[in-house]
Amino acid sequence: MLFAPKYRLMGELRNSDLQAFRTLKPTERRGRISICVIDDSPFEPKRNLENAGYRITFLGDINTIEAVTNHHIVLCDLMGVGTALDQKKQGAFLIKEIKKNFPEKYVVAYTGGGLNQLVSREAAAAADAMIKKDADIEQWVDTLDGFINKLLGPYVVWQRQRLALVEREIDTRTILELESAFVESILEKRGANGSKFEKFLQSGKVSQDVRAILQGMIASGLYALLFG
Secondary structure, eight states, X not given: OOOOOOOOOGGGGGGGTTTTTTTSXXXXXXXXXXXXXXXXXXXXXXXXXXXXXXXXXXXXXXXXXXXXXXXXXXXXXXXXXXXXXXXXXXXXXXXHHHHHHOTXXXXXXXXXXXXXXXXXXXXXXXXXXXXXXXXXXXXXXXHHHHHHHHHTOHHHHHHHHHHHHHHTTOOHHHHHHHHHHHHHHHHTTOOSTTOHHHHHHTSTTSOHHHHHHHHHHHHTTHHHHTTO
16 A cells, blocks of 8 residues: 655644744844845934844845845835836835745835825735834834744744745645655754755756745745754
């Protein structure tokens, strides 16, 4: 009799969330995550947030979304940025493209303009959070800490990757095999280099489209972070 192979599923990761980070102070957790800012003007909260332990890189305006590859959280202004890609929708278009190509990243849209504007509404629909540019530092801290905790939790990280695969209509068998390899690599703590997940991702079983979806998680260093 033939038996179906045993797959390790996402539910096994529930208790491993923040496995290596539970004992870290908030400032230490913040230092593990790279945050970038897309803005054509100075980002006023930057100094206060850095003093609170966040690691922030100011990119200015960008001409290509690949500029955010090495970062885990993206803070994006809405006006005056992304004009090289879309003159009309500007920051809102950038946010949509980042979310489409880097599903592992959290994107925070911010603006000094009214939230009822078309660009603001489209950005709010695409982004993971929307903040007024002059929001209190406490609001910035609460938002960023919430995302950092999720980024350091393997269960949440794979949930987002799995959703991206489903939305792109990747076949169920491939998703199941990738999930099993990811779960096994995390739980057996094989390390980010040469893990079963990475080997499967580079195998002939996985299409270029699938690799493109998941490669951002590895390129940004997020996958390595999950091993502590």
